[in-house]
Amino acid sequence: MVSTQKQKKSDKVRPAGFPTRDQVMDFITSSDQPAGKREIARAFGLKGQEKIALKALLKDMADEGLIDLGAARAFHKMGGVPKVTVLRIVDVDDTTLIATPERWEAEGQPAPRLRVVERGKRGALTIGDRILARTEEAGRGWVAHPMKKLAKASEELLGVVEAGEGGKLWLRPVDKRIRKDTPISDAGNANPGDLVLAEPVGRPPRISARITDILGDPFAPRSFSLIAIHKHGIPHVFPEKVEDEALAAAKIALHEDKREDLRHLPIVAIDPVDARDHDDAVWAAPDEDPANPGGYRAIVAIADVSYYVRPGSALDKEARKRGNSVYFPDLVVPMLPHQLSSDMCSLRAGQDRAAMACHLVVDASGKVTSWRFTRAIIRVAAVLAYEDAQAAIDGEKPLSFRGGVGVGESPAADLLESALKPLWACWKLLRKARDKRDPLALDLPERRVVLDDNGKIVSVAVRERLDAHMLIEDYMIAANVAAAKALEAKKAPVMYRVHEPPSREKLVALKDYLATFDIEFALGQVIKPSTFNRLIDRIGEAEEKPQIMEQILRSQTQAYYAPQNMGHFGLALGSYAHFTSPIRRYADLLVHRALVGAYGLELPAPKGGVLPDRTSLSGDDYENMGRVGEMISQHERRAMEAERETIDRYVAAYLAAHVGELVNARITGVQNFGFFATVEGLGGDGLVPVSTMGDERFFFDEAGRALEGVQSGDRYTVGQHLQLRLAEADPINGSLRFELPDAPPQRPSFKKDRMRPGAKRGRPANIRHIGSKRGRHGR
16 A cells, blocks of 8 residues: 555656656666666656656665665666676586675575676686676576676675774774774674674775674684685685585595505605695606616505595585695695595505506606506505605614504615615606706795694794705606696696796896896897796805895796696696695696596496596586686685785794894885885795884885985895894784884884773874875885
């Protein structure tokens, strides 16, 4: 009755020729752009009072449940989806991205799940991305055709609740790129000091935060990893169906009688001391074939993950969604459930394990002359840490190992002679071939965070680079090349690991950078990895060597996965695939499946139908190879960023105890607002704001990448070593701030007491204000 009265009222003021309800509905459902009041009025030529009548009509239609107001103030059919709207990608079903409307206000109806259809050149979309898309109903559901990838402006906010003056609550972001805190309009049950997820509310410039989830204490063990997991949307909980399937898969028979039995060989796994899983093991011995004098035979045994994770299974779909394992200092987010990743697929010492064995024949010059692949059963003789294997080879201490033993009455002495010495001898041949190939040799430090049993930081140090590391690396490279070439020989599909040569734009930038050190770099030459190696040799041990190597690294393209072979520039290889880590990389799993199919390595299907029959590539694998390559490349970049940010947070937490002290640092970047520096031996970038460098004005020399004092002539340049005072170390966002040693003392802006109710917020009074009211300097 009420709606009828409203309809009559609006009809009275409606001018002649005014669109009917049906006409408005037809326009809204067929429009190829967001249909708001403005668009509807323009379409029907409405002006003045007609627009007021249109507003009333639209309100009537909304009250009657005919239309709903969606995102971007556009109307759409109630229970339907706007013709053009903003969607957020929330899931992956096999290779199909699934998206939902960013705003959904239809009461009592769940938000629809739209299949995202990408055509032509794909934009490497992934979970968490926002898109403007054209939508349509197809079959039993909706599909979305992306028009434009949007900035993640309205994504969830991750931060720490802080109390300001008067008890007002603020959300302090964990992302150091976000320089402003956000006022909290709805805190729910959150208290100051809590790590929370929130959603933005309102419109710029009056954006506030509504807290949706309380994650806990940001300083508790594992919180830094938790921050990265939530910030990057990394899947970290396995569905119950996947866990159940992993348990069933772990129990299937190995079919020892149908596998090559390699249990009599002293195969060893050499891994980091803190490795969570062991997916590769190696063996070598002199080749007894007289046709190969001075040569060796070698085996690279890799966990047979494809036997357990089969195409189309729940395990397979979840592994594809994750793309890779993510390694944090305090935990690992595995690609596969623990029943597989750290048990049945982990090559534990003294236990029978299913493996894919790559047999290599190496000649006296280090060339791999032949290879073959088998499904095998192995029993790892010992799991060794890199440091222990190296010390034993160097004769510094007897061999020590972790795990069971499968060879000899005197295991340590036996393994040294039967396993390690032949491995090193064969590696010296492989090294000859590597040196001849002359791949890119950038010896850049890798940071390692050491924690105690309670998750507290013991130390942050640069990982030592040993021959043992390079030995395993060269065996893995040889096996990866063999896998790619073996598949090419059968014209089988390959998921290549591609690393293209640097672009001209990056080479021009490198040339300009090197010119600041009076180093010439000719652009007309054919660029090879050896080109950069010769450049590094020319620098020698000059002070600027580390930053020049970093700049050379920045000039390189990012490696990715694809079924088209573009070669691997950095390794100076024509064909390269990833085969050696199927526990933690989905690309390797696909290569294993391709080998199974190409070389007839299928085994009997499991009984009871608990798992799919086949372990070779499925038709779906084959058809979606390109799309899967894009997805797992995106997931790899996500993992790398999450891991790097987490280490930065641990470094900041480690240095928080040293605020106020002088540290040895090196300038890594210069901008007009200050310079960035890193603590030598630890990493972690921090800013020296120009506003804290005294009253002197500084000139920014952009070409020379330097700040120079106008009066004093003091010059701060990229690569310069100097001592700085650590003024701030913020574990929440991983940022550091430095001051010059003779700068007036500053009140550190990060302390746990900042989170006390009533604590004074903002920049210390003696630091000049730059930016918005609640702005922070940040990189």
